Amino acid sequence: MAEVQPLIAAEGIVKTFPGVVANDHVDVEVLPGEIHALLGENGAGKSTLAAVLTGLYRPDAGRVLVDGREVTIRSPRQGLALGIGMVHQHFRLVPRLTVAENVLLGDPDAPRLLRARQVEQRVAELAVRYGLDVHPAARVGDLTVGERQRVEIVKTLYRGARVLLLDEPTAVLTPQEAQALFTTVRAMAAEGKGVVFISHKLSEVQAVSDRVTVMRDGRVIGRVPTAGTDRHELARMMVGREVDLSPRRAAAPPGDVVLALDGVSAGAAGGRGRLEQLSLSVRRGEIVGVAGVSGNGQRALAEVVAGLRTPDAGTVRIAGTDTTGRGPQAARAAGLAYAPEDRNGTGLAPSLSVAENMVLTRTTDRLVRMGRARAAARAAIEAYQIKAPGPDAPTRSLSGGNVQKVLLARELATSPDVLVVCSPTWGLDVGAVEFVRGRLDRLRAEGAGVLLISEDLDEVRALSDRICVLHSGRIVLETAGEGADVAQLGLAMMGDRA
Amino acid sequence: MKGLTLERRAAAGVREVLAVPVLSVLGGLLLGAIFLRATGHDPVAVYREMVTGTLTTSYGLADTVTTSIPLILAGLAAAVAFRVNLYNIGGEGQIYLGAVAATGATLWVGDTAPAVVQLPVLLVAGAAGGAAWIAVPALLRAWFGTNETITTLMLNLVALYLVQYLILGSHSFWRDPDSPTFPKGKPLPDAARLATFGTTSVHLGLVVALAAVGVVAFVLRKLRLGLDMKIMGDAPDAARYAGIPVRRTMVVVLLASGALAGLAGAVEVGGRTHQLDPNGTAVGFGYTGIIVAALARLSPVGVVVTAVLLGVLENSKSVLQTMSDQVPLAITTMLEGAILIFAIGGEILVRHRIRRRTAPVTPAAQETAVGETAAVETAAEETAR
Numbered sequence A: 001m002a003e004v005q006p007l008i009a010a011e012g013i014v015k016t017f018p019g020v021v022a023n024d025h026v027d028v029e030v031l032p033g034e035i036h037a038l039l040g041e042n043g044a045g046k047s048t049l050a051a052v053l054t055g056l057y058r059p060d061a062g063r064v065l066v067d068g069r070e071v072t073i074r075s076p077r078q079g080l081a082l083g084i085g086m087v088h089q090h091f092r093l094v095p096r097l098t099v100a101e102n103v104l105l106g107d108p109d110a111p112r113l114l115r116a117r118q119v120e121q122r123v124a125e126l127a128v129r130y131g132l133d134v135h136p137a138a139r140v141g142d143l144t145v146g147e148r149q150r151v152e153i154v155k156t157l158y159r160g161a162r163v164l165l166l167d168e169p170t171a172v173l174t175p176q177e178a179q180a181l182f183t184t185v186r187a188m189a190a191e192g193k194g195v196v197f198i199s200h201k202l203s204e205v206q207a208v209s210d211r212v213t214v215m216r217d218g219r220v221i222g223r224v225p226t227a228g229t230d231r232h233e234l235a236r237m238m239v240g241r242e243v244d245l246s247p248r249r250a251a252a253p254p255g256d257v258v259l260a261l262d263g264v265s266a267g268a269a270g271g272r273g274r275l276e277q278l279s280l281s282v283r284r285g286e287i288v289g290v291a292g293v294s295g296n297g298q299r300a301l302a303e304v305v306a307g308l309r310t311p312d313a314g315t316v317r318i319a320g321t322d323t324t325g326r327g328p329q330a331a332r333a334a335g336l337a338y339a340p341e342d343r344n345g346t347g348l349a350p351s352l353s354v355a356e357n358m359v360l361t362r363t364t365d366r367l368v369r370m371g372r373a374r375a376a377a378r379a380a381i382e383a384y385q386i387k388a389p390g391p392d393a394p395t396r397s398l399s400g401g402n403v404q405k406v407l408l409a410r411e412l413a414t415s416p417d418v419l420v421v422c423s424p425t426w427g428l429d430v431g432a433v434e435f436v437r438g439r440l441d442r443l444r445a446e447g448a449g450v451l452l453i454s455e456d457l458d459e460v461r462a463l464s465d466r467i468c469v470l471h472s473g474r475i476v477l478e479t480a481g482e483g484a485d486v487a488q489l490g491l492a493m494m495g496d497r498a
Numbered sequence B: 001m002k003g004l005t006l007e008r009r010a011a012a013g014v015r016e017v018l019a020v021p022v023l024s025v026l027g028g029l030l031l032g033a034i035f036l037r038a039t040g041h042d043p044v045a046v047y048r049e050m051v052t053g054t055l056t057t058s059y060g061l062a063d064t065v066t067t068s069i070p071l072i073l074a075g076l077a078a079a080v081a082f083r084v085n086l087y088n089i090g091g092e093g094q095i096y097l098g099a100v101a102a103t104g105a106t107l108w109v110g111d112t113a114p115a116v117v118q119l120p121v122l123l124v125a126g127a128a129g130g131a132a133w134i135a136v137p138a139l140l141r142a143w144f145g146t147n148e149t150i151t152t153l154m155l156n157l158v159a160l161y162l163v164q165y166l167i168l169g170s171h172s173f174w175r176d177p178d179s180p181t182f183p184k185g186k187p188l189p190d191a192a193r194l195a196t197f198g199t200t201s202v203h204l205g206l207v208v209a210l211a212a213v214g215v216v217a218f219v220l221r222k223l224r225l226g227l228d229m230k231i232m233g234d235a236p237d238a239a240r241y242a243g244i245p246v247r248r249t250m251v252v253v254l255l256a257s258g259a260l261a262g263l264a265g266a267v268e269v270g271g272r273t274h275q276l277d278p279n280g281t282a283v284g285f286g287y288t289g290i291i292v293a294a295l296a297r298l299s300p301v302g303v304v305v306t307a308v309l310l311g312v313l314e315n316s317k318s319v320l321q322t323m324s325d326q327v328p329l330a331i332t333t334m335l336e337g338a339i340l341i342f343a344i345g346g347e348i349l350v351r352h353r354i355r356r357r358t359a360p361v362t363p364a365a366q367e368t369a370v371g372e373t374a375a376v377e378t379a380a381e382e383t384a385r
Helices: A046-054 A076-081 A099-104 A116-129 A145-158 A175-190 A202-208 A231-239 A298-306 A327-333 A354-358 A370-383 A400-412 A430-445 A457-463 A486-493 B014-038 B043-056 B058-082 B091-109 B115-144 B148-169 B205-222 B224-234 B236-242 B246-273 B285-295 B300-321 B330-351 B363-384
Strands: A008-017 A020-030 A035-040 A061-066 A069-071 A084-087 A163-167 A194-199 A211-216 A219-225 A257-266 A275-283 A286-291 A313-318 A336-339 A418-422 A449-453 A466-471 A474-480 B003-008 B352-357
Touching (some): A020 A035, A020 A061, A035 A231, A046 A084, A076 A084, A099 A145, A145 A175, A175 A486, A202 A231, A286 A457, A298 A313, A298 A418, A298 A449, A327 A336, A327 B236, A336 A400, A418 A430, A430 A449, A430 A457, A474 A486, B043 B300, B058 B246, B091 B115, B115 B148, B205 B300, B285 B300
Parallel strands (some): A163 A194, A418 A449
């Protein structure tokens, strides 16, 4: 491969932010037809490197070569002109415009007089060529997340990108959509384009890439051909120590039903996110995963159980007590703990200190005993290895993983009978994921029932003893967690009843 | 594509917290100086006169303190509500109603009752009057989400006309029948008047105001209600999640706010005007209280300091009238307004920092940059400890 000219190469890139070396002499190259994975935890420097390669940041040292020539990329627009395109995690699309209009938007070479039909035709051609299922005349606002991502890819291809950087592209996709994305990526590589696939998920890096560059703390730890890599080895390189992300199941058969929903309907009539006659139960010593594409009733489900929403019909029983519509305090008194998806803002008040947040839910107290709250915060910081300056630090100053630890520390301090937890490892580092999974597993072993609601199928599959797929407010599939068929789950998430 | 961006600070230090009020005042004074210079006055001389007239003579100092008494209470009233993001702009009306209720109740109790009866009557009636005036906006806000800024503001006018009607427009219980030609309020029973310190105009209302500061500070720091208020002000979703009785707390906070304003009206009639005066009862103090609260960054103890500062400005009107060349009195109102604007604008700088951006910044890049800076700041704080 040595004689092949890389499409793009970075040599000795150094980029520092005040107090942080985000990239420390990083080298990376992408060959024509190569899918190159950039693997690393949050803050490892992947996104900074991508920003340097696309012209968002200027490196402090080092050089970038495109087709073997040293270049200075001053802006993403100039990067695109050199054939380097990026699809960001958060899409930059105008929902009110059509796909074709979005593709044209911001194109410096776009004709002043827009010929919509011509653009639509080119978009359609690109879509067919790379297996990107998008209709050029569709309004972006009507598209699913997966479709929007395809629009972003078409946008960069339309401008003639030869190197495409994808930043955590599967974070928002269903397994089927992810598979479709992999097909597209392979089609681009087959044409000689280069793809940089940024991810912290080992499974998809192994599934799609040709080579992997592993980054940690701003440095390149290793670069290996994907074929023949060991997942365990990659994880160790990424985190810097042994991590155990293998699936965990209950060691003993489950006990009595500890959370029971019976015929629960809730939410705006006919609206998105409604629950329709949903029945579900969780037993002691069991983790039940609720999978599904967001907006299919997950929020309503969590809030009905947590007592934050009164169902229109049906009952909720927590550890034998009927708590239907009796409010969050009643649910908590019955033995519920609830870790919502929005950690800093709903589960915690971000301007308040760790100590104050430890007593957030003790609303029936008359006095605030700050001494005790601080002691509880110190104990949590110790037991959960929370990186915080101290009990008086506001939780907004903590990183995502530490925020989740504060939230779980508080919710689990009451030794709950039932835990409802939403996307518990979303956005967390591998190390923190391991910790949170371990904590949930321990809670199960201690005899609590856990309802794990998540859009991330990997997360659901890693812990659940049973998996329910939620679609349009109903459970359309229920299956054992052990050996669950991903394709079958994915189809159910799209609404196909198995 | 260079420019400036705002970044959220991880936490504001003491320096930033103090910088805003101080710089706001300086900014206001600078703006006032430009105005004074443009109208042909010497700003230094005018400011010197304002300070010496209100702070260095014993008479002026006493007047300044007397003026700051209702301002402390009005400032507390605003601060308590604003902390929960409830914008009670109706302090003015609640002060009037506090005065109406306080005068009405003490006059009804009559001349024979002793001070031990009359003084509690004065204060409790005042607080109740203010609370009653905000009750409807409070309930509307809690149960129907009606904008309390508008409802409380509109009731200010109703209150103003009500007071004028009671004294000027009718032969009401409040009007002095012994003065048929010049309509004025019935004089308060002696027992209902707040004693003054020595020969100064400073009255017992100061003790009432400082006690109120103590109570509010205690509630905010020690009671669960204070933490609930903090949570509601910071993250309404977290308040709901925690199971805080949000509506009830809203009503309680607004009633307390109204009661504090009503108390301001009570100490004004009990300590200074000794009658329901349609023109002289705390005119504008409700609005000035908002400036007091904003400048104090809603801190109850800070309110005491800023109330004195605003007391200086209020009192310098009479000082300026005695100056030889005709300095426009509007200067004090202008200064108050300018200081408020600087204080509100400065709040953004306490919570954010300005950064020069070196590359065209996209939202995602901005997010990562903010995250990184937050981490750096946390680390810096850690070492500072």
